Amino acid sequence: MRRKPLSAVLLATALLTVAGCGGGGASSGEAATAPSDPGKVSGTITVLTNRTDLVQDGTMGKYAAEFKKTYPKVTVKFQGITDYEGEVKIRMNTENYGDVLLIPSVIAKGDYPKFFAPLGDTKDMAEKYRFTGKTDVKGKTYGIANFGTVNGLVYNKKVWEQAGITDWPTTPDEFLADLGAVKEKTGATPYYTNFKDGWPLSSPWTNSVGSVSCDTKASDALAAADKPWADGSDLNVVDTLLHDIVHDKLSEKDPTTTNWETSKTDLAKGKISSMLLGSWAVNQMRDAATKAGGNPDDIGFMPFPAQKDGKYCATLLSDYQLAVNTHSEHKEAARAWIDWFTEKSGFAAKEGGVSALKALDLPDVLKPYQDNDVSLIERSEAKTEQVNAIDNASEIGLAKQDYRQKLIDIARGAQEGSLQDYLDELDRRWAEAAATVGN
Amino acid sequence: MTDTTSEMTDTPSKSPPAPARSASAAAARGGRRGTPPTRSWRDHPLRRITPWLFLLAPLALLITFTYVPVGNMIYYSFTDWDGVSPDRNFTGVDNYTQLFTRPELFRVFFVSFYYLAASAVQIVIALYFATVLSFDLRFRNLFKGILFFPYLINGVAIGFVFLYFFQDGGTLDSILSWFGADGDRAWLGDPESANTSLAGVSVWRFTGLNFVLFLGAIQSIPGELYEAAQLDGASRWQQFRHIIAPSIRPVLSLSVILAISGSLAVFEIPYIMTGGATGTQTFVIQTVKLAFQFNKTGLASACAVVLLLIILAVTWLQRRIVPDEKVDLV
Numbered sequence: 001m002r003r004k005p006l007s008a009v010l011l012a013t014a015l016l017t018v019a020g021c022g023g024g025g026a027s028s029g030e031a032a033t034a035p036s037d038p039g040k041v042s043g044t045i046t047v048l049t050n051r052t053d054l055v056q057d058g059t060m061g062k063y064a065a066e067f068k069k070t071y072p073k074v075t076v077k078f079q080g081i082t083d084y085e086g087e088v089k090i091r092m093n094t095e096n097y098g099d100v101l102l103i104p105s106v107i108a109k110g111d112y113p114k115f116f117a118p119l120g121d122t123k124d125m126a127e128k129y130r131f132t133g134k135t136d137v138k139g140k141t142y143g144i145a146n147f148g149t150v151n152g153l154v155y156n157k158k159v160w161e162q163a164g165i166t167d168w169p170t171t172p173d174e175f176l177a178d179l180g181a182v183k184e185k186t187g188a189t190p191y192y193t194n195f196k197d198g199w200p201l202s203s204p205w206t207n208s209v210g211s212v213s214c215d216t217k218a219s220d221a222l223a224a225a226d227k228p229w230a231d232g233s234d235l236n237v238v239d240t241l242l243h244d245i246v247h248d249k250l251s252e253k254d255p256t257t258t259n260w261e262t263s264k265t266d267l268a269k270g271k272i273s274s275m276l277l278g279s280w281a282v283n284q285m286r287d288a289a290t291k292a293g294g295n296p297d298d299i300g301f302m303p304f305p306a307q308k309d310g311k312y313c314a315t316l317l318s319d320y321q322l323a324v325n326t327h328s329e330h331k332e333a334a335r336a337w338i339d340w341f342t343e344k345s346g347f348a349a350k351e352g353g354v355s356a357l358k359a360l361d362l363p364d365v366l367k368p369y370q371d372n373d374v375s376l377i378e379r380s381e382a383k384t385e386q387v388n389a390i391d392n393a394s395e396i397g398l399a400k401q402d403y404r405q406k407l408i409d410i411a412r413g414a415q416e417g418s419l420q421d422y423l424d425e426l427d428r429r430w431a432e433a434a435a436t437v438g439n
Numbered sequence: 440m441t442d443t444t445s446e447m448t449d450t451p452s453k454s455p456p457a458p459a460r461s462a463s464a465a466a467a468r469g470g471r472r473g474t475p476p477t478r479s480w481r482d483h484p485l486r487r488i489t490p491w492l493f494l495l496a497p498l499a500l501l502i503t504f505t506y507v508p509v510g511n512m513i514y515y516s517f518t519d520w521d522g523v524s525p526d527r528n529f530t531g532v533d534n535y536t537q538l539f540t541r542p543e544l545f546r547v548f549f550v551s552f553y554y555l556a557a558s559a560v561q562i563v564i565a566l567y568f569a570t571v572l573s574f575d576l577r578f579r580n581l582f583k584g585i586l587f588f589p590y591l592i593n594g595v596a597i598g599f600v601f602l603y604f605f606q607d608g609g610t611l612d613s614i615l616s617w618f619g620a621d622g623d624r625a626w627l628g629d630p631e632s633a634n635t636s637l638a639g640v641s642v643w644r645f646t647g648l649n650f651v652l653f654l655g656a657i658q659s660i661p662g663e664l665y666e667a668a669q670l671d672g673a674s675r676w677q678q679f680r681h682i683i684a685p686s687i688r689p690v691l692s693l694s695v696i697l698a699i700s701g702s703l704a705v706f707e708i709p710y711i712m713t714g715g716a717t718g719t720q721t722f723v724i725q726t727v728k729l730a731f732q733f734n735k736t737g738l739a740s741a742c743a744v745v746l747l748l749i750i751l752a753v754t755w756l757q758r759r760i761v762p763d764e765k766v767d768l769v
Contacts, residue, residue, distance in 0.1 A: 086731060092523050106734055111524050196602075198714055254607035256627035256717060392733045400732050405716040414629040414717055 032117040032324040032331040034339055042073035043330030045099035045337060048081060048088060050320065055080035063345050067337060070344075074333045095327040099334040102320035103135065103143050105399070109385040112142040116323040117331055119144060119338075129342075129356050131318035133381040143321030144342055147280075147353025150366055150376060151207040151315045154281050155274040156267055157300040162186045163273075168302045168312075168372070172241040175305035179250040182273045191245050192263050192272045195255035195408055198401030204276045205242060206398045209234040210315040210379050214308035220383035222398075223390065228430055229423040235398075236423065237306060239407055243419045246411035255408060264288040268299065276304070280319070282365045283352040301365060303374050312374040316354060386437070394433030396426060509747075516740035522730060527737075534741035544742070547722050550634055551702045554721075557638035558698030562691075564642070565649035570679055573657040583654070590647035598711025601640045605712075630718030637709050637719060644708070645701070649694050656687040692761050699757070700750040722746060 035041040064076040118140040135143035169175040179190035194200035210218035268289035286296035348355040409415040520527035605626040706723040715724040730739030
């Protein structure tokens with residue numbers, strides 16, 4: 001008698017558990033094509049975005065109002081999500097993840113057809129847009145980039161001039177010497193790692209893969225590499241430089257309590273001399289300089305300190321890509337928004353980014369690159385899926401901060417180990433993972 | 440029910456029984472004597488399910504939000520699911536084999552010892568203040584409020600506040616410099632100091648909870664006991680030793696269980712403050728990273744199941760060693 005209710009509870013739990021494991025419905029595979037007549041397309045679409053700041057200050061609302069002038073029957077609603085990656089990943093277990101969204105980086109490239117509507121054949125899309133390789137799955141493109149950014153170092157020109165440096169460093173060693181001069185002559189923090197916030201250690205550094213060797217296939221090569229951190233490889237050069245900066249005490253004194261927001265002001269004021277970020281950061285730093293009463297023109301932008309055949313190279317990478325939910329009921333309206341946002345809104349230029357449209361010019365921020373003949377290379381993304389699979393299996397996380405935080409800990413003596421041992425360990429883990437993933 | 444009714448009818452002087460009650464009691468007695476049972480509310484089938492009807496809402500919530508997710512998690516732990524993909528393959532005990540053949544995944548439990556040591560300190564502090572404040576003191580309620588306040592603050596906010604506190608040249612450094620100490624120290628800079636600092640924050644945060652638990656238990660001790668003890672000339676220490684300590688034993692053992700399971704599952708404070716860098720990674724942070732950074736939801740679920748089992752085992756062991764005795768002071 002007593003048992004009955006308990007077993008009923010257990011049974012109900014088990015049933016619900018099984019029911020909860022059903023997962024979302026199948027993808028229709030229907031393409032999201034642009035409407036031929038702007039007046040006819042109708043519907044309310046929801047756009048998911050990570051830019052909560054732009055949703056709150058009404059910038060996105062202004063774009064929507066502008067959009068409505070061309071597409072009178074379409075209403076655009078925004079959902080700004082602070083923890084974009086984490087939240088959207090969970091929502092994508094259902095069918096309800098907006099009509100237009102930014103493709104979260106956790107979604108495996110091979111899964112794109114299950115979640116997003118194809119936007120067109122890659123060979124056609126590639127003529128008009130940059131970065132189509134990033135979302136190309138079996139000849140179809142699934143996303144159009146918000147904007148692109150160019151990798152490089154943001155630095156305070158005034159501080160560097162005070163230190164007596166006029167030319168961009170051409171090798172990592174020269175860069176270290178320059179940072180040493182900054183430390184000696186100006187008292188500024190030569191390099192700021194942003195160790196606590198972490199992300200400035202992940203993407204900006206990994207994005208430099210390709211800048212060193214000037215090879216568009218540098219990232220793809222990782223899929224087949226036995227030892228990605230072997231001497232002279234891109235990752236080796238990049239991570240050795242980071243190690244040496246910290247080891248030579250050219251970075252901030254206490255990395256564990258860094259603060260990204262204050263670091264912007266500090267760079268603008270000349271308390272910090274340099275940070276490896278990307279072209280997107282230049283405008284933010286200039287804003288910070290204006291707010292702090294400094295001169296926005298003091299903020300400079302230079303490529304990663306390495307040259308190939310006497311020339312600098314900088315990787316051109318896409319930011320988040322806009323995609324259409326495959327379960328959306330208003331695919332035409334959704335596509336119309338993406339096209340309008342990319343072509344007409346002027347969003348990319350305002351953010352200091354490179355537009356996804358090949359026809360549009362590079363932003364002003366990149367003028368120093370053009371003046372100094374830095375070649376921009378767009379990395380091939382053909383093997384991204386395999387590289388990510390190995391990366392996840394090895395639990396290294398090329399695009400995560402953890403392994404470089406440990407590198408910094410080793411460099412400053414907080415954890416045991418040496419640079420070479422650590423790089424060997426990374427090589428070993430990578431090779432083991434590559435064997436299990438089985439490419 | 441039968442016990443109370445018979446007691447009531449046996450001692451009618453205690454309270455005048457309500458007419459309905461005595462009627463049902465009479466019916467019950469009638470039934471016991473073997474007379475044909477009268478069909479009353481007591482035998483009505485609805486009566487049996489009434490408690491379940493009341494329980495329906497809480498049970499539904501409990502099942503939906505606790506047992507179903509746990510069930511799902513156990514199911515995921517046998518798959519290779521990446522957390523988003525609609526496809527998942529059943530891999531049997533593969534995740535568990537992987538977990539137990541990789542000792543580095545368990546090494547993070549060493550970090551828990553810092554928090555365990557901190558919990559011991561925390562219980563002692565909480566017990567001290569609960570005892571002191573259970574006596575009649577000036578500004579008693581103010582002190583109670585001050586001690587309990589940290590527990591009310593959101594853990595994330597605490598993380599950020601203490602980040603400034605430990606910063607280079609931050610609050611702690613400037614306070615120390617007033618006393619002439621050298622303020623040049625990276626508190627979160629190396630694993631030992633970082634873990635100690637984080638455990639310190641955890642003490643600051645959770646002392647209030649222990650304090651309130653202890654205070655509640657102490658205040659439920661009847662006041663006559665103290666009076667009697669005072670008449671017998673017992674000192675404050677003797678009062679604590681022979682009255683307070685035995686009467687709060689169940690709460691103390693609860694606090695110990697909470698402390699152990701809490702130190703095994705530390706998450707918020709280190710995650711916000713260091714993100715697990717510099718050797719401060721705990722088991723839960725590691726699990727979160729496996730699930731959400733490396734998309735190994737299956738393996739992470741297995742980690743979570745193992746943690747659950749460890750905590751259950753520790754609790755069981757603790758109950759075996761310190762059985763829950765009924766406290767009888769009088």
